[in-house]
Amino acid sequence: MEVEVKLFATLRRRNFQQGKVILREEPTPLDLLARLEVPASEVAVVLVNGRHARLDDRLHQGDTVAFFPAIAGG
């Protein structure tokens, strides 16, 4: 199945910022991060179709998944 993925700020990789990713059936956001070689420890917010989600939630065909890092400076 295929999902749309968006990575923000420091989570972006040289060869991937946003695009479609094909995964095995019933993947989770955690599986996506592993595929994109983004450490889960760097992710503070996960959105699936614009709603907050957990790293172990099940994804579905056509979902859009966005990952954001923690920002805390002032």
Add this chain to the structure above:
Amino acid sequence: MTETREDSPARLFQDLLSASGDIEAAVRLLAARTGLPKRRAEAVACSLGHVPLRYRYNEGTLGCGGQQRLLEATVMVVGLGGLGGYVLEQLVRCGTGTIVAVDPDRFEATNLNRQLLADLTSIGLSKVEAARRRVAVVNDAVELLGHKSSVEDLSDAAYSGVELIFDCLDHVSSRLHLEAAGTRLNIPILHGAIGGWYGQVALVAPGSGLLAALYGTRETGIEKTLGNPPFTPAVIASLMVSQGIKVLLGKMGGERGIFFLDLLANTWEVAPVVRR
């Protein structure tokens, strides 16, 4: 004694304005004769449709009533560093009547790249004192109530009358402490955070637990490695103040969420604040 129409500040202001034809002079005299703080005298002028010159370029956007409302408002700025310096500057120039400013630190050389109140004359000076000096030279109608204190050591009395808190802190644990205070005292928080090219802004409703959910058990974020260049705090602080003014003036619409700004890729994303 009940105030009569004849000796009301509004009536006196009208008389003073008729005599001098000068809003600033009438405000000054009203304050001197009644003992009203200058911010209150300015609010009286605004209530009668006479906006002082220093707010003339606010008027088209905020309106006479909006300017009056801001002059009567009390807000708190917690943290007077990168975000806090710019937030304070804009609130003061907006004519926000009473500002409670909180920071335990003194300026040091590493603040110079980005903190508006840090300059060659303020190194070693307490941030609260630098804020007081800035307010005195930019807008002396604003009342600054300074607390050289960490948010952890701040008493509930310091929050008295505060309608909105600007979270300009740089430690996660302090932010969570502030969020708990906002919930306990039922005060909304305008949260801002920065790191490198990136920043976020969110309105934190009392009891929402938004910051606790956002940070989890983390102590720091991407600023630890990216630092904070000068332009990002200015942008995020401006967004915090524009949203804060909307809160104070009742102009917030349906825009609820965490704004993520990326100044490198020029993107702006909004995540909803409601957790699943």
